[in-house]
Amino acid sequence: MSPVPETRSAAYSLRGWLDRLEATGRLTVMRPGVGLVHQLAAVAKRLDGTTATLFPHPDGHSGTVVSGLVSDRAWMAEALGVPGDELIAHCQRAAAEPLPWREVAEAPVQEIVHRGDIDLTRLLPIPTHNEHDSGPYISAGLTIARDPETGVQNVSIHRCQINGPDRIGILLLPRHTDHFYRKAEAKGESLEIALVIGVDPATLLASQAIVPVGQDELEIAGALRGEPLDVVRCKTNRVRVPAQAEIVIEGRLLPRVREAEGPFGEFPQYYGERADRHVIQVDAVTHRVRPLFHTIVGGGLEHLLLGAIPREATILATLQRNFPNVEDVHLSLGGVGRYHLVVKLRQTQHGEAKNVLLGAFAAHYDIKHAVVVDPDVDIHNAREVEWAVATRFQADRDLVVVGNSQCSKLDPSTDDGLGAKWGVDATIPIGSPEMKFKRIRVPGEEAVDIDRLAAPAAVWRAAIE
The missing domain is CATH 2.30.110.10 (Electron Transport, Fmn-binding Protein; Chain A)
Incomplete structure (x- = not known):
């Protein structure tokens, strides 16, 4: 896929956005005649997140179908010109x-x-x-x-x-x-x-x-x-x-x-x-x-991101009204862009993370599982969030469970929308000794120029002679 261009001009129409996608190698035009029953969706899902798809005259119909228009978070920002x-x-x-x-x-x-x-x-x-x-x-x-x-x-x-x-x-x-x-x-x-x-x-x-x-x-x-x-x-x-x-x-x-x-x-x-x-x-x-x-296509990236991004904006605004030191939120794709929330908090008071968890559950009934982490954790990186839970969370101390709560009616594990929520406080306890939770790092790692240091087309046996 071609890289996203460094443009800041918004796309004011669907056709203008398709022009942009085509010019940057992010639109696949299919041959006429793709089947409307299952085949079109199969193609769109296979290309989901890689390119948008355009289907001229599917099944011989006079019309045209498009899909996958905003199946990447960066594409959405580009389309809005930010x-x-x-x-x-x-x-x-x-x-x-x-x-x-x-x-x-x-x-x-x-x-x-x-x-x-x-x-x-x-x-x-x-x-x-x-x-x-x-x-x-x-x-x-x-x-x-x-x-x-x-x-x-x-x-x-x-x-x-x-x-x-x-x-x-x-x-x-x-x-x-x-x-x-x-x-x-x-x-x-x-x-x-x-x-x-x-x-x-x-x-x-x-x-x-x-x-x-x-x-x-x-x-x-x-x-x-x-x-x-x-x-x-x-x-x-x-x-x-x-x-x-x-x-x-x-x-x-x-x-x-x-x-x-x-x-x-x-x-x-x-x-x-x-x-x-x-x-x-x-x-x-x-x-x-x-x-x-x-x-x-239901459950695809376009579907999930369209639900996640506006909810993130609303949930962040709601939390920041009561907790101004909440810095960011993220609804993960593994949580279908609705159910799993990660909150970045610069904690200043004992117990604050638990209050933030309760505020998150109140911000939207779809939220089922929430994790609060410190500012040093990349909330868009599932591995980082899991690391924070693995090393900063204890279930008997840091778990919040709310039963018999309004949840999503489309979650099959609920009883017609009635279910439970749990929240995890994966923040460093206030007052902890500095070295107890200090993350390891190798000095200079970020500045290393691998291309300059790597030997081009090297064969290892020759390199050690």
Whole structure:
């Protein structure tokens, strides 16, 4: 793979980002005809984290699918136009200082409009990913809904199963879209909704921000980009959608209607079970000429990083409000970007690390295991974190367990989302003798120039003569 260029210019559209990836050797274009059922996902997963993939005319469909757009943390920073070590701080600033969007009358995403006699799989190349998925899924669509009382929007990503030509089953977790829906359903009304497919990396990332109800993530997208996001009103409802997107499915979440949905391969790399879930009735589809259909393969790097990075920004801000000496946090990929948190703490008080652990559990219910370490530990290096636990932790002294807690409903080890959390204090006890926990080091190791000292093309037997 080509090295990531030292660019600081943000990518303001999906197509512009694809141009960047192609120019730097990070886009693989497949031959036409790759199968929509399993084969496309198999190829995308094989290249996950190495290159993005573009699939022209899969299975003979007129459309094109793209995947793996931001399957590397450094790519995400590049797409936002910031250095890698400033990514989380940039996300924090965007959530704290959102930019109101700018409404336009015409938009590329409405170049072509379909109303009536809609057949989603005919219009769009929708893949089936995993072996036991119940059918084709929209997995990278931004769900945009309006609060029926205030008109404020919420943006999120939910798995969406194609239930019929113009009908979609959707899994709503107990967050903001579900909150809006309950308000509408209580009045016997539908909830206006739009599924937006194919957006720039900043808007994709902003959709995963963990912010209070009433804050529109499209405004966070503008702040991440450094300029207001252009939006356009849907053709059949009042939802505003990104003007530069590729595809918009307009519809309504129906009141008191549930239909079977699932199973589907989710981010924990298990299947989300089949159950009766909410239903979207599709009213219109709008899109660009020759639109790009973005799909995210469940449990892949793109899926995990999109969940991890915004959560890290939110969790860090939450912890720093109460513990200003928390320096950084990291949600590890081994913990599926949601469940395992590492916190870097410059501890000043006895017992402080345990309070930080409790604060971490309160910061997001998904967090299941947390480890607090000292500033000398690289929290992005699993080996370093394990070393800290191995040498600075004692279970009878440094373990915190909280039972019967709200956890992720997608964690199969829980009882429908009810589970336990544990935290590990792997910090050096305050007042320890200096040499007891002093890390060994070889002087000059960092400055050694191996290329200058190594003998080129040397044969060892000749070298010792």
